[in-house]
Amino acid sequence: MNQERVKLLFILPALIWIFSMIVFPLGYTIGISFYDYTLGSPIKFNYGLNYVRAIEDYRFWNGLQLSTIFTIIVVTIEFFLGLGLALLLSGPMRGRRALRLIMLLALFACPIAVGYLYLMLFHARGPIDMLVKAFGLAPPNWLGDPNVALLTVAAVDIWEWTPFMFLVLLAGLQSLPIEPFEAARIDAASGWLTFRKLTFPMLIPTILIALTLRITDAFKIFDIFVGLTKGGPGTSTEVYSMYTYRVALQYFKFGYAAALSLIFLVVMNIAIILFFNLRRLRKW
Amino acid sequence: MVSAAKWVRSILKYIVLVISAIWVLFPIYWVVMTSFKYPIEVFEPTFIPWLQFKPILTNWIGGSYGEVTTGTITAVARGGLSTEILHALLSSFAAATASSILVLLLGVPCAYGLARFIYRVAVIKWKNKDIHFFILSLRFLPPFAVIIPFFLMLKFANLIDSLPGLIILYTTFNLPLGVVLLRDIFADLPSEVEEAAMLDGDTRLSAFARIALPLVLPSLAATFLLCFVFAWNELMFALTVTYIKARTIPVYIAQIESTQTMEFWLNAVWVTLAIIPPMLVALLAERYIVRGLTLGAVKGGG
Numbered sequence: 329m330n331q332e333r334v335k336l337l338f339i340l341p342a343l344i345w346i347f348s349m350i351v352f353p354l355g356y357t358i359g360i361s362f363y364d365y366t367l368g369s370p371i372k373f374n375y376g377l378n379y380v381r382a383i384e385d386y387r388f389w390n391g392l393q394l395s396t397i398f399t400i401i402v403v404t405i406e407f408f409l410g411l412g413l414a415l416l417l418s419g420p421m422r423g424r425r426a427l428r429l430i431m432l433l434a435l436f437a438c439p440i441a442v443g444y445l446y447l448m449l450f451h452a453r454g455p456i457d458m459l460v461k462a463f464g465l466a467p468p469n470w471l472g473d474p475n476v477a478l479l480t481v482a483a484v485d486i487w488e489w490t491p492f493m494f495l496v497l498l499a500g501l502q503s504l505p506i507e508p509f510e511a512a513r514i515d516a517a518s519g520w521l522t523f524r525k526l527t528f529p530m531l532i533p534t535i536l537i538a539l540t541l542r543i544t545d546a547f548k549i550f551d552i553f554v555g556l557t558k559g560g561p562g563t564s565t566e567v568y569s570m571y572t573y574r575v576a577l578q579y580f581k582f583g584y585a586a587a588l589s590l591i592f593l594v595v596m597n598i599a600i601i602l603f604f605n606l607r608r609l610r611k612w
Numbered sequence: 613m614v615s616a617a618k619w620v621r622s623i624l625k626y627i628v629l630v631i632s633a634i635w636v637l638f639p640i641y642w643v644v645m646t647s648f649k650y651p652i653e654v655f656e657p658t659f660i661p662w663l664q665f666k667p668i669l670t671n672w673i674g675g676s677y678g679e680v681t682t683g684t685i686t687a688v689a690r691g692g693l694s695t696e697i698l699h700a701l702l703s704s705f706a707a708a709t710a711s712s713i714l715v716l717l718l719g720v721p722c723a724y725g726l727a728r729f730i731y732r733v734a735v736i737k738w739k740n741k742d743i744h745f746f747i748l749s750l751r752f753l754p755p756f757a758v759i760i761p762f763f764l765m766l767k768f769a770n771l772i773d774s775l776p777g778l779i780i781l782y783t784t785f786n787l788p789l790g791v792v793l794l795r796d797i798f799a800d801l802p803s804e805v806e807e808a809a810m811l812d813g814d815t816r817l818s819a820f821a822r823i824a825l826p827l828v829l830p831s832l833a834a835t836f837l838l839c840f841v842f843a844w845n846e847l848m849f850a851l852t853v854t855y856i857k858a859r860t861i862p863v864y865i866a867q868i869e870s871t872q873t874m875e876f877w878l879n880a881v882w883v884t885l886a887i888i889p890p891m892l893v894a895l896l897a898e899r900y901i902v903r904g905l906t907l908g909a910v911k912g913g914g
Contacts, residue, residue: 331816334815334816334817335729337721338721339726341717341721342719342722342787342791345718345783345784345787346747346750346787349784350750350753350758350784353761353762353765354757356764357758357761360760413632416624416625417625421625424629426633427632427633428898430636430637431636432898433636433637433640433894434636434640435894435905436845436890436893436894437891438845438861438862438890439845439847441861441862442639442887444865444868445639445640445883445887446639447879448646448876449642451876454655458655487639491636495901496905496906496910503911534910537909538910541905541906541907548755550756550848551845551847551848554847554866555865555866569848572756573756573759573848573851577759577763577852582760585756585760586760589754589756593754596754
């Protein structure tokens, strides 16, 4: 066999799979987003009416808004908690490996099951209410109050994903070169000065990668919401992916759901391009 | 000589460490313990088995709760380990294993190719880096952007609610991650040994199989484990294409509320079954986790 053929033999199976299972379906989604396609009724081309419909759809804006608020809340808190923990525990100390392993447990717990687990913890007679009452406070209706439910889910997301920030930022901190820090110590620079002038600037690529990944994931979150609120009460926690899923697989409005996913994809693309440039910054 | 400030700092560190460990572990510990409690004790603030409460297996295997007054609960109970849940566990395990194997079969050659050869795609003028970035970008694709075509394709192929359908979807979902991680692994491997072997008469294929592959076996195992965990935990695809016959454990849990009232002691059993396997698998792949989670952008950490 000649060299060229061997080369192709290596990458073709995966590329064919990716093309037929991702590129083709994505093209199909783009296609049907221009059609009035509801399961059970005739398919009609509707000149992009689906996109216009989205702009007039209260639940579309509701979902977009909820996903945005949710993402901002969880990523901010996860970042500061994760960074704080990583900075505090980055020096040589016993027990850090144990904490790393413990953090992995939360990170890899099946998200829908985590949602279900917290359903029990947030129960009116559950341990969280017990704790709140022990401090003499009146616990809110965690999942039943439309004003509180989103924050409750955010708390669960923070439990599951702060470990991600911690592990990634800790790895970033530990891969920093030692010499500048030794020089800083010899110059007797204060801890805050060392952080501001050395640690933070050198950690920026890692921070940006962690943030991009978390933002894109939090923005498309689905499972924890299914476990905890299923979008309720009312539509107070019906985040974007939940609404799109419902339009597609409960109302079977395929055309409209396709348009909704593509609008989302455009928003996501901005983040993706950002990530690419960051990865390049770090590796190439 | 240890200054007082250093002592305070060190104590503070350990306080934070212990608090965060408790924060992470408490919910997991609580649910596992609940699965061994009598139904009426579910919300009792008791934490230590044997000392504070008598652990029982009835929630798991069914049977009688004995002479304990169980309120509205019938004394003879069905266990959480029903045939349905075992079936779901088996589906999850089979789909996650088979798809992760497929990811390796498709991904390893592709990754090796991208790391070792120079490709040029004619019309769009793509090189290795572009192919690589393209595959990487697919990891960001929100799953609901492709569920409609997936649903219709599987329906057309008569693969709805079947394991093969699920395996195809999970392979698709994990393949980009697999290729990206494995490419980095092959790229980190010095190519000189393979080149020397080829000078000694090996073909490219045999140099790949005889020299490169054995060297990356631990990384292959780690990639396999990561793909396994992501497939195990996945919900949206499984919810879309499975209902009863091939439903995975996440789907089983998502369906609970609509089919029965809240039986927390049984829910605790199911949640335990769903969360423990991926945790154990993740512990096995510990060293590769950060790399896997950041698509190869951040390495290591110990």
